[in-house]
Amino acid sequence: MELMRDLAVQGVQMALVLALAPLLTGIVRKCRAHFQRRQGASVVQPYRDLARLLRKDVVLAENASWLFRAAPYLVFASTWVAAALVPTFAVGLMFSWSADLIAIIALLGSARFFLALAGLDVGTSFGGIGSSREVMIASLAEPAMIMTVFTLALIAGSTQLSTIAETMTFAHVGLRVSLGLALVALILVAVAENGRIPIDNPSTHLELTMVHEAMVLEYSGRHLAMIELAAQLKLLLYFSLTGCVFAPFGLVGPESPPWVYGTAIAAYASKLAIGAPLLALFETTTAKMRVFRVPGFLGAALMLGFLGTLLLFVSRSL
Amino acid sequence: MAISFSGIVALLILSLAAPAIAKWRIASPTIYGAALVISAVLFVNAALRVGSPAADCVLPLGLPWLGAHFHFDSLAAFFLAVTNLGGAVASLYAIGYGRHESAPGRVLPFFPAFLAGMNLVVLTADAFSFLLAWEFMSLSSWGLVVSHHRNSDNVRAGYIYLVMASFGTLCLLLAFGLLAGSDGSYAFDAMHSAHDHTLAALILVLVLLGAGSKAGLVPLHVWLPLAHPAAPSHVSALMSGIMTKIAVYAFIRVVFDLLGPPDWWWGVLLLGIAAATTVLGVLQALMEHDLKRLLAYHTVENIGIIFIGLGLALAFRANGMVFAAALAFTAALLHVLNHSVFKSLLFFGSGAVLSATGERDMERLGGLIHRMPQTAFLFLVGAAAISALPPLNGFVSEWLTFQAVLLSPALPQWGLRLIAPTAGAALALAAALAAACFVKAFGVTFLGRPRTERANTAQETDRFSRSAMIALAAICLLLGILPGLAIDWISPATVEMVHGQMPVQRFLPWQTIIPIAQSRSSYNGLLVFLFIAASACLAAAAIHRFASHRLRRAPAWDCGTPSTTPLTQYTASSFAQPIRRVFGSVVFRARECVHMPAPGNTSAARLEVEMHDIPWEAIYAPLAYGVSFLSERLNALQFLSIRQYLSFVFLALVFLLLVIAIWS
Numbered sequence: 001m002e003l004m005r006d007l008a009v010q011g012v013q014m015a016l017v018l019a020l021a022p023l024l025t026g027i028v029r030k031c032r033a034h035f036q037r038r039q040g041a042s043v044v045q046p047y048r049d050l051a052r053l054l055r056k057d058v059v060l061a062e063n064a065s066w067l068f069r070a071a072p073y074l075v076f077a078s079t080w081v082a083a084a085l086v087p088t089f090a091v092g093l094m095f096s097w098s099a100d101l102i103a104i105i106a107l108l109g110s111a112r113f114f115l116a117l118a119g120l121d122v123g124t125s126f127g128g129i130g131s132s133r134e135v136m137i138a139s140l141a142e143p144a145m146i147m148t149v150f151t152l153a154l155i156a157g158s159t160q161l162s163t164i165a166e167t168m169t170f171a172h173v174g175l176r177v178s179l180g181l182a183l184v185a186l187i188l189v190a191v192a193e194n195g196r197i198p199i200d201n202p203s204t205h206l207e208l209t210m211v212h213e214a215m216v217l218e219y220s221g222r223h224l225a226m227i228e229l230a231a232q233l234k235l236l237l238y239f240s241l242t243g244c245v246f247a248p249f250g251l252v253g254p255e256s257p258p259w260v261y262g263t264a265i266a267a268y269a270s271k272l273a274i275g276a277p278l279l280a281l282f283e284t285t286t287a288k289m290r291v292f293r294v295p296g297f298l299g300a301a302l303m304l305g306f307l308g309t310l311l312l313f314v315s316r317s318l
Numbered sequence: 319m320a321i322s323f324s325g326i327v328a329l330l331i332l333s334l335a336a337p338a339i340a341k342w343r344i345a346s347p348t349i350y351g352a353a354l355v356i357s358a359v360l361f362v363n364a365a366l367r368v369g370s371p372a373a374d375c376v377l378p379l380g381l382p383w384l385g386a387h388f389h390f391d392s393l394a395a396f397f398l399a400v401t402n403l404g405g406a407v408a409s410l411y412a413i414g415y416g417r418h419e420s421a422p423g424r425v426l427p428f429f430p431a432f433l434a435g436m437n438l439v440v441l442t443a444d445a446f447s448f449l450l451a452w453e454f455m456s457l458s459s460w461g462l463v464v465s466h467h468r469n470s471d472n473v474r475a476g477y478i479y480l481v482m483a484s485f486g487t488l489c490l491l492l493a494f495g496l497l498a499g500s501d502g503s504y505a506f507d508a509m510h511s512a513h514d515h516t517l518a519a520l521i522l523v524l525v526l527l528g529a530g531s532k533a534g535l536v537p538l539h540v541w542l543p544l545a546h547p548a549a550p551s552h553v554s555a556l557m558s559g560i561m562t563k564i565a566v567y568a569f570i571r572v573v574f575d576l577l578g579p580p581d582w583w584w585g586v587l588l589l590g591i592a593a594a595t596t597v598l599g600v601l602q603a604l605m606e607h608d609l610k611r612l613l614a615y616h617t618v619e620n621i622g623i624i625f626i627g628l629g630l631a632l633a634f635r636a637n638g639m640v641f642a643a644a645l646a647f648t649a650a651l652l653h654v655l656n657h658s659v660f661k662s663l664l665f666f667g668s669g670a671v672l673s674a675t676g677e678r679d680m681e682r683l684g685g686l687i688h689r690m691p692q693t694a695f696l697f698l699v700g701a702a703a704i705s706a707l708p709p710l711n712g713f714v715s716e717w718l719t720f721q722a723v724l725l726s727p728a729l730p731q732w733g734l735r736l737i738a739p740t741a742g743a744a745l746a747l748a749a750a751l752a753a754a755c756f757v758k759a760f761g762v763t764f765l766g767r768p769r770t771e772r773a774n775t776a777q778e779t780d781r782f783s784r785s786a787m788i789a790l791a792a793i794c795l796l797l798g799i800l801p802g803l804a805i806d807w808i809s810p811a812t813v814e815m816v817h818g819q820m821p822v823q824r825f826l827p828w829q830t831i832i833p834i835a836q837s838r839s840s841y842n843g844l845l846v847f848l849f850i851a852a853s854a855c856l857a858a859a860a861i862h863r864f865a866s867h868r869l870r871r872a873p874a875w876d877c878g879t880p881s882t883t884p885l886t887q888y889t890a891s892s893f894a895q896p897i898r899r900v901f902g903s904v905v906f907r908a909r910e911c912v913h914m915p916a917p918g919n920t921s922a923a924r925l926e927v928e929m930h931d932i933p934w935e936a937i938y939a940p941l942a943y944g945v946s947f948l949s950e951r952l953n954a955l956q957f958l959s960i961r962q963y964l965s966f967v968f969l970a971l972v973f974l975l976l977v978i979a980i981w982s
Binding site for chain 1: 687691708757762837841846851887892
């Protein structure tokens with residue numbers, strides 16, 4: 001019975017992230033349109049786009065290899081597994097002990113590795129420019145993220161995301177300098193990893209500075225749908241991560257009565273509903289950076305994360 | 319132990335027999351086949367010996383009345399298993415690869431000798447036989463480095479290697495001299511107590527120089543990216559994957575075993591050097607476009623990761639934190655095993671590319687995934703493993719190292735508390751840069767369109783080479799999804815060196831690994847692998863069932879302006895250009911200069927990049943200049959008259975008599 005319930009909660013979580021990811025993107029786009037005084041597409045437009053892409057043929061470049069065809073599924077699978085391991089509404093998920101926060105970041109790293117390879121596969125200059133810039137951004141964003149994880153892990157005494165979330169909820173962690181630094185670093189990394197303004201612009205093509213879109217330029221049909229869905233899942237993952245660590249309200253533990261899950265899901269939805277306009281506002285009020293300004297932006301994230309960790313080495317109470 | 323000795327003797331006989339039969343047509347398969355069998359036996363013997371009680375033996379060899387001491391404990395058994403696993407797959411690979419060898423007579427005699435030398439180093443237990451075996455290993459590998467001696471680069475690499483190896487041995491000789499104390503007790507057993515503990519710091523520095531120069535610690539790494547790629551590829555794999563680990567073994571044996579209780583600042587020294595090694599190694603690899611040299615620079619990086627683990631283990635041990643020390647030490651040993659596996663795999667892959675196309679320069683390759691699909695897949699597994707991507711093995715050891723770093727706030731000393739997170743940050747940076755580097759290495763070599771005709775007409779490699787690579791790729795996956803078994807296997811060696819061990823992992827459900835406690839951290843490679851496989855299959859099945867599964871081939875889109883020439887693709891240099899701009903201006907003092915022709919002039923624009931190898935220019939170039947300057951000055955002494963020589967002799971005599979007079 002216990003096992004059945006744990007399995008059900010884990011299953012609900014996996015389905016939930018998959019179902020909510022396009023909606024979140026739709027809401028962010030709608031809010032952005034609103035801030036820019038545009039009408040904007042409906043919030044369900046990303047679902048329609050995915051359905052349309054799935055129906056279409058795949059047009060494959062003549063010299064594309066098996067890697068190019070396998071990569072969308074690998075990227076999607078790693079991102080989905082990573083997103084399913086981050087607590088959204090419940091902690092102590094059945095499989096949460098199979099990977100801690102470091103492993104979740106490494107899973108996203110795997111997804112990026114294969115996507116960057118796919119960008120090089122056809123042998124076009126656009127694919128190369130995208131891959132090359134993507135790995136440059138990742139080479140700074142990933143260590144910054146690990147440093148943020150170090151900060152959280154040292155406060156909670158664990159790299160296990162469920163334990164970190166529980167510590168943040170129940171233990172009196174209080175306001176700390178290191179947590180503030182970690183939050184800023186996490187947000188900077190999240191902006192860069194999801195290719196949002198000011199790092200990259202997800203809604204443009206043919207811009208000299210584009211990164212993600214250049215990398216996936218040769219993809220079409222169902223392959224493109226997989227990659228888009230993976231990108232949406234990644235955005236949701238960073239929302240859930242920020243929510244469960246820095247706003248751990250309404251998370252339910254493993255031993256809760258069933259009716260609590262309803263309120264927990266509502267709490268999660270409200271976190272997304274608050275976060276999405278904030279992201280849209282941030283994107284509307286900042287300008288896109290030149291690509292070689294990005295290292296400065298991410299270097300700041302890396303240094304903030306490192307500083308947060310060092311503070312905890314100096315004193316456990318900072 | 320008897321099996322080990324007979325194996326080593328058999329390898330030596332093989333080596334002596336090789337020149338006689340090298341002219342035969344089947345010489346190369348015979349010798350490599352025999353080396354494969356012997357190494358496999360030695361591997362099984364060593365792997366089963368981990369955890370058995372230590373065995374000692376004294377043979378009447380070497381110095382009269384002293385004999386040669388041998389000691390076979392779990393640490394030695396672990397390193398012997400790593401060595402002979404590498405030796406066995408390298409021999410298997412070479413059965414096929416050796417056929418392309420233009421001068422087998424220059425490779426065949428040295429190859430078994432090299433294997434025997436590495437085995438001997440690990441088994442010996444007195445200073446004399448250790449140094450003898452160490453020099454034997456260095457010299458036999460030197461013979462392999464200069465086997466293609468008509469290439470002047472290889473000769474230069476061999477020369478630098480020889481100089482660095484002599485320097486390393488000199489340092490080890492002095493270290494053993496200090497360890498032996500005033501009684502001259504050369505056996506390791508007697509060294510535990512013989513040395514003056516106030517000299518321990520000096521011994522540590524000497525061992526760091528001696529073993530570190532062989533392992534490739536910055537700034538002693540300069541020979542490594544020259545010498546490792548110069549040898550034939552199966553030997554490159556042995557030198558990079560295995561011989562550097564023998565140096566790690568020497569370091570562990572002296573510092574953890576013979577040197578007695580450590581001081582806390584040793585950890586600071588080690589972590590600082592290791593962090594610099596890790597980051598500099600991977601950055602230099604990123605700037606490289608010679609495939610084998612890129613892999614050699616990655617060896618420098620991975621040695622840095624191993625030494626981060628060892629440095630943490632020393633720091634924890636100095637403070638009596640036994641469990642943390644065991645965790646850090648296990649992480650280091652696991653990375654020794656992992657790195658030997660994936661580095662051999664990658665060198666084998668690069669060897670297959672080299673024999674298929676005759677090219678090591680990535681900028682002249684491309685598109686090989688179509689011509690060599692199996693090699694490409696196996697190289698991809700190795701690339702993912704070295705980039706620390708789950709669920710492969712590289713991730714597990716780096717994850718354990720991160721867990722060890724997270725235990726370091728409990729250390730009492732400030733120096734350690736500042737250097738430990740720095741080393742952790744260096745490790746995180748290096749892991750991300752390694753992934754970038756292998757996207758470059760795999761992408762430019764195997765993906766895209768062929769850049770030259772030779773890349774376009776490459777053929778898949780032979781089946782022996784492929785089976786060696788398949789074996790290693792399978793080990794990469796197995797160690798990644800069942801790391802608990804490897805951790806348990808290593809634990810007797812940790813008990814010997816740091817007197818503690820990690821909790822037993824074997825009986826945990828689903829083969830999870832839990833270094834300290836489940837609420838702290840846990841990782842389950844098996845489940846992560848199954849999850850990814852299941853969700854990828856589920857997604858693919860659902861899409862092909864419910865959505866479109868049609869597919870059309872068309873010319874590449876490339877925003878409507880596809881180019882016809884493969885020269886417009888990104889190359890290794892252009893791929894690394896953003897990273898060069900970010901890190902290179904500091905680390906390599908890189909300068910870019912664009913020469914644009916004047917308006918109206920139709921000649922091509924030029925981009926010039928200037929980069930500096932700082933360790934080389936700051937240390938080695940002045941040193942070499944000084945030596946040659948001095949020898950030119952001293953050269954004049956060779957052309958004196960007999961009177962002048964006699965007066966020198968007289969002056970020397972007077973000087974020595976004065977010294978004695980003042981001394982007494």
